[in-house]
Amino acid sequence: MSDIKTKKRKTWKNPLAVWGAKGGNHEVPTPEWKNPHQIWRDTKAFKVPTTKIGRFHYEYKSSNHGEKIWNRLRWWPTRRTILWTQGVYNRKSLKPEKIRKDKRPIFWFLSLLALAIMPFILPDGYKNSLLTAGGIFGIYASINLCWTLVIGTAGIFSLATYAIVGMSAFLTTWLSINLGLPWWMLPMIGMFVGLAFGVIIALPALRLDGFYYGLLTLGLNELCRVFITTSHAFGAASGGLYGADTFVNDNWEPMTQTIVQYYSGFALLIAALFLFRFVDGKRIGRILKLAPEKKEAFAEASGVNYKRARVTVFLISSIALGFIGGFYAAYYRGSAFDIFSFHTVIMGLAMITIGGIGRADGAVAGTLIIVVLDRVLVELGPYRYIIIGLIMMFTILFLKNGLFGIRKQFRDWRDKKKGEARSSRLERGGEMLPEQATEIDNKDEIYRKRYDKMQREFLKTLICDEIIEEHKQKPLGQHSEALERVCYYFRRGAMNDKYVVKCEVPFKKYKIMALSGVRGRSPRLVEDKIYDTVEAAYHGLFLRRIQDLMEA
Amino acid sequence: MNDIIFLIINGITVASIYGLIAVAVSITWSALGLLNLSYGFIFSFAGYGAWLAERHIYGEPIFVMFMGIAAGIIGGIMVCLIVFIPVHDKPNFTIRGMIGTLAVSLIGGQILLQNFGPKAKLLPEFFGYGKIKILDVTLTADKIGIICSSILMLTIVVKWMKSSRRGLEIRAMMMNPHAASIVGIGVRKTGIYVMAVTGAMTGLSAALLSQTYYLSPFSGLTPMIKGVSIALMGGLGSVRGAVIAAIILGFNEALTTKFLGGRYVLMTQFALIIIVLIIRPRGIAGILDKAREA
Structure with a gap:
């Protein structure tokens, strides 16, 4: 609106005026026409850099064998199954598959067998x-x-x-x-x-x-x-x-x-x-x-x-x-x-901290490491205690909960890094982020958001003093193309937080409210300003929407 | 009667040495939230520092004693740099710190063993061989020196903590570490001061004990465990409590040795500690409900 000087002034004539249409302006100044498809073309244009998105699932999935899915082996005499198995559908092929939710019994079995x-x-x-x-x-x-x-x-x-x-x-x-x-x-x-x-x-x-x-x-x-x-x-x-x-x-x-x-x-x-x-x-x-x-x-x-x-x-x-x-x-x-001896206590603490305190697998694995260092590599002499001490120091300095906490620690770290990368690419009011998009099943929603963002970007270029002035003169009726596009977008908005005009006293007092968008929940008052005429209220509402659009 | 007084003086002598370590453990716990179990290592480190100084620099006993204190300061700062500073802001700091100090004492003990061998070393007598007789009780210069120097050290530390800027910072950390860090007291800087001071106390106790007994790579363990027990009984974080507990345990040691025999000292000592702790779970002078939440 400040760059009004740079825009060429053009005049729009109401095509319906010839037939004597009621409402609407006959002739108003308007901004130059812009191609609404241009923003779509610009968005689609290939702009480096692209980043890799999504996450790779290394998990092994075995195929489902149909009818037999319920005939599982169970630990006699309980109802507990041998392994915790969950049936899932492949997201791409929609084939039924089985995943093992907890693979630890397999590792325990293999290590004890060894x-x-x-x-x-x-x-x-x-x-x-x-x-x-x-x-x-x-x-x-x-x-x-x-x-x-x-x-x-x-x-x-x-x-x-x-x-x-x-x-x-x-x-x-x-x-x-x-x-x-x-x-x-x-x-x-x-x-x-x-x-x-x-x-x-x-x-x-x-x-x-x-x-x-x-x-x-x-x-x-x-x-x-x-x-x-x-x-x-x-x-x-x-x-x-x-x-x-x-x-x-x-x-x-x-x-x-x-x-x-x-x-x-x-x-x-x-x-x-x-x-x-x-x-x-x-x-x-x-x-x-x-x-x-x-x-x-x-x-x-x-x-x-x-x-x-x-x-x-x-x-x-x-x-x-x-x-x-x-x-x-x-x-x-x-x-x-x-x-x-105190030495034995230190060694015992080393065993349980290296693996991770509070876990059976941590206690056993930590014991294995220390026993191998202490009893098998005897030729290292006193250096083996120094090595054990260094392992302990490493564990407390760098690991959250020992060796078996590494998995969770790594995942937390990866998610943190991902979040950082995500926020560095974040745009305000933007479309969905690529990472979020891979995790949303309804792809229509992604397209809607993408379209909506482009639409808003385009409409922002149309807002200028001319169309505001045009709306002020005649809030209802046929408008110039630029104003009509803006108004269509506003009317089509979602019901939550949509602005409406409330009539306090007919022809005297009007106020602006916002709908809650939830059935049964009353609208809320957005401002205390009282408009004398319904047209003034319409325009006030229009200005509010424009403000929201420009800020989003 | 003479026997008992003799034993009591013995007990007080030992208690004043262990009391130094107890106060060190206590201050470290309350100011930093660190359960420092590497005082055994700092003890041996300081002892060997004094021994090296005596061998290679200058043999004057007082100089050797001060070198022991200096080595203790270095050992304390070392532990602070290796364990406290990297770990103090991590989750589960208390248990991590404790295990870290144990790891330091494991590594350090082995390095000392490598360099100095398992053979016991002896420091010179700092206070000469004089004797004083008061009311039929013979006091050796050794004992008087030990008691006096420990009390002097303790007084200096307490005065310093009461009257200096650094001491104010340390006391602020003891009361509320979060609030202290909010008003601009650096946790790391204070950590170094605290560990240096407690290291000095351990160094002095190492020098004093090694001239009476002997010095070996693991000779610090027993004093440390005794110090920890005294600190526990007195209430972690309380200097006054540690002093009271040291005196009580010193008396206990003397009386048990007299009436039951030396073998039962630890038993009566722990029975006493357990009884005190069951009556007052935070020790003699510990605050009952508020534990330090690191």
Whole structure:
């Protein structure tokens, strides 16, 4: 409108005036005619750069086998299917397909299968050392799974896990030496030891929270260490207490002994995984998922007795840790003082943090990494601890939740980058963005928005003082082409926020309102200005629409 | 009677050394929200720094002591740069920071072991071999020196925190870290001051303890665990509480050694700590309801 000087003034004559049409102007100045198709041509023109859009699905989709889709294998006797399968339709071909929603069982099965057949596929040269490390891995992974139950599921930051295992191992070894208990009794007695220690350690957990408890348990660990190392009954001088009954027969061949130890460690790991599944995934675990740290008040208000659930989980895992302690004694014929050392606690924390705290897969994978570094690559000497420390530093500096959090972290990062790229290309009031367009099924909507944007761009070029003046003179009736195009667009607008004229007093008071666009919801008043005539109100409404158009 | 006084003085001597570490742990936790479990490493680092200074620079005991403090400051700043500054704005900072400091102590301990070997080292006696007799009780210069220098260090730190600009910043961080950062107190800068001061305290305790006992790559673990226990009992974040707890535990140590035997010291100590914590979950002088939310 400011550039009115640059526009050539032209005159429009009402073609209907010849027949004496009522309403409308006879002759008004008008802007020069513009081709309404030009903007369409301009938009279609190829303008680099184009950006890649959409997302690539690497997910494997198996074909659907029609009628048989409901005949799935199920875990007897539950109704649970073997794998979580979902039927989907291919968006392009509309073929029915199946996707596995959760592939973790497949990976668990394959990795456990690999562990199970390990003794048969390892080369002879490394067999002994690797299988020995494998047995240790089984025990440590089970301990860490129980620890994950305590830290992750129950949310009790206890560092006394190895203390429970160690006390159980030492007490059962002592009982085995002095009372001659057979090896299979040791884990059973260990369970009672674990329960007793669990009760003692759980008492302060009810009052203390978070890291106060962590520091206290660190001290308890030290207490156990000092108590055992200075006590004469537990062999103060020999660096450990040995001589318990064991399930490994000395008369067997060395390799048989190693394989028996390996498979016993493997069986312990499987048992610990089942325990984790049945505590973390069942009722008590779900209760505790409602009561994460700092949201306890909400859980309590919802009727969840989270304290009881926490202590229950703590006691269950203490019993399991006691069992592992007894097993440890039967496995090694005893235990060394090392199990109470600060070093062991650091190594254990490294195992659970590298994989990701609170996850079974994280605990097992982290244990595998640390055991391989610590027990297999022995020739690295002290450097292996430096490597472990560096891995820990890397994990806390760069990863959100350990190795198994990488997937989510990567996706979050990718979405963030996408969002940034998207916003850098964003135009106000623009058509749909390419990325959004790929995710919208109704393609008509995309075309409508695209058309609408071009239409608005074109109409903006038509707005000038002439047509406003023309509308002011005669709001109704035949208009010049430019004004007619603008008015058609305004009339065709969506019902929500469409402006209407409200008659307060006929021929005296008119106001402008906006429709809500929702049935049953009343229109709202947009301004307090009162117009004397309906024509003035029409024009005021027209000016408002023009303002909205120019601003959009 | 003499025995008991002797033991109590022993207890106070030990408590004043562990109390330094306890106050360090306490200040770090309350000002930075960092559970620094690498004080064991800083302790050994400072001890070796003092030992190197004694061997290679100058053997004067007081100089060696100050070099130990300086090495402690360097160790503290190192931990701050490696762990606190990169991690302090990440989610789950407390647990990350704790694991980070553990990783530092693992790596650092191994590096010390590589460079100095497992053989124990001994620092010279800083305070000579003099003795004073007060009311039938013999006080060695060593003990008086340890107690006096710890109290001096603690007084300097408390004064500094009460009267200086930096101390004001640190106290602001202790009260409310968010508000402190809003009014323009830099978290990173304050982190370096805090870690330097607490490093100095650890350095002094390392120098004092290594002249009485010995110095090895992992000799800092026990003092650290004791310091953490004292800080826990006194209430994390409270200097006053840490001092009270150190004195109580020192007495406890003396009395247990006298009546039950040295083996039971840790047991009675933890029984005491657990009882105190069950009665007051935030320690003797800790504020009951408000925990620091990092």
